[in-house]
Amino acid sequence: MYISVISCLCSYICVLLAVAFFTLLERKGLSYMQLRKGPNKVGMMGLPQPISDAAKLLTKEIAKPTMANYSPYFLAPIFSFILALLLWQLYPSLYSLGYFKWGILFFLCVSGMNVYGTLLAGWASNSKYALLGSLRAIAQTISYEISMALILLFPLFLVGTFSFIEVKESQEIIWLSFLMIPVSLIWFVTCVAETNRAPFDFAEGESELVSGFNIEYGSAGFALIFLAEYANILVMSLFSALLFFGGSSIFFTDSDIVFMMKVLFFAFLFIWVRGSYPRFRYDLLMGLTWKGFLPASLSFLLMIAMLASCIYY
Known part of the structure; x- marks a missing residue:
């Protein structure tokens, strides 16, 4: 039991450090895209900047609006933070709790609960701007959750498992992205919309x-x-x-460094998109998923289901 608790704490500390320095990477990347240097005053090349930002935020006075609902107002950030950390236990590593056979289902359940944290934060603040922002974010998240759920059925039909690790191991010969390139593009746009990032940051x-x-x-x-x-x-x-680019596998070999480089590449894509594209129009965003991604996902899912039935039966 103590080993499991220590493993959880180690994994969460690693996640928090990764998040801290990812924010520095984003600020540096955006600054060079805008022909400036970004954070460079704190320490060597601005590397301690995330630590100083965290210390500043955590040492400031905790206050709330006079008309806010006390308990939901303080519980909403904690709830969102716990859900974000829970998702990191799905990939077994040196510090995680172990193997999840139903990892894809668990991912859908936890990511679907994220809307409650946003709803609580917007409603409990008792501010019209916060409420409107939360309603926009919830509508956007729920709409793109449907496309995400359909896309996650593709590996299930092709590999026959809900486990992220078994999906990764099945891509040692060929990556799933090569079998369904349009679905991979839909997945990335859906991920950007799910995380409320630019150019879909309407909240x-x-x-x-x-x-x-x-x-x-x-x-x-x-x-x-x-x-x-x-x-x-x-x-x-x-x-x-993990799902579309083979995880840690490349050219019939397996390397954790390769996996980290792939994750870093996708993380940098979020930064690149934010620095390259202006904010989308809200009605076009909602139409994109209901009129574009949903019919396309259903069509590709039908094709993959027919292909899988021919292969397995």
Whole structure:
């Protein structure tokens, strides 16, 4: 029992460190895209910047709006943060708890519960801007959750398992992305929309909603929401590498360094997209999933199901 607890703590510490330095990577990447240097004053090349930002946020006074609902207001960031950390236990590593046979189903259940944290944060703040931002984020997340669930059925039909590890091991010869390139593109756009990142960051439209559902949060509450968002970005990058790009396998070999490079590549894609594209229009975003991704996912799913039935039966 003690070993399991220590393993959990080690994995969570690694996740928090990865999130901290991913924020530095994002700030550096965006700054070079905009022809500037980014954080470079704190320490050597600005490397301690995430640590100083965390210390600043955690040492600020914890306050709440006068009209806010006390318990939900403080529970919402904690709830979102716990859900973000839970997803990291799906990939067995040196520090995780073990093997999940129903990992894909667990992923869908936990990611689907993320909307409750956003809803609580927007409603409990008792601010019209926070409420509108949370409603936008919830509608967007639920809409793209359908496409994500359909896409996650593709490995199930091709490999016949709900386990991320067995899906990874089945790609030693050929990656699933080569078998379904359009589905891989739909998956990445869906991941960007699910994490409310630019160009789909309508929950934080500055000219319309100031800062969205987290407008009334500061200090530790804002830090937890921020950590949850970036932890979700990294975990989506991890599952993208696992599901469609063979995980740690490349050219009939297996290497954890290769896997980390794939995850880093997908994480950098989030930054690249944010620095390259302007914010989308909300009605076009919702139409994209209901009129584009949903029919396309159903069509490809039918094709894959017919192909799988021919192979297995």
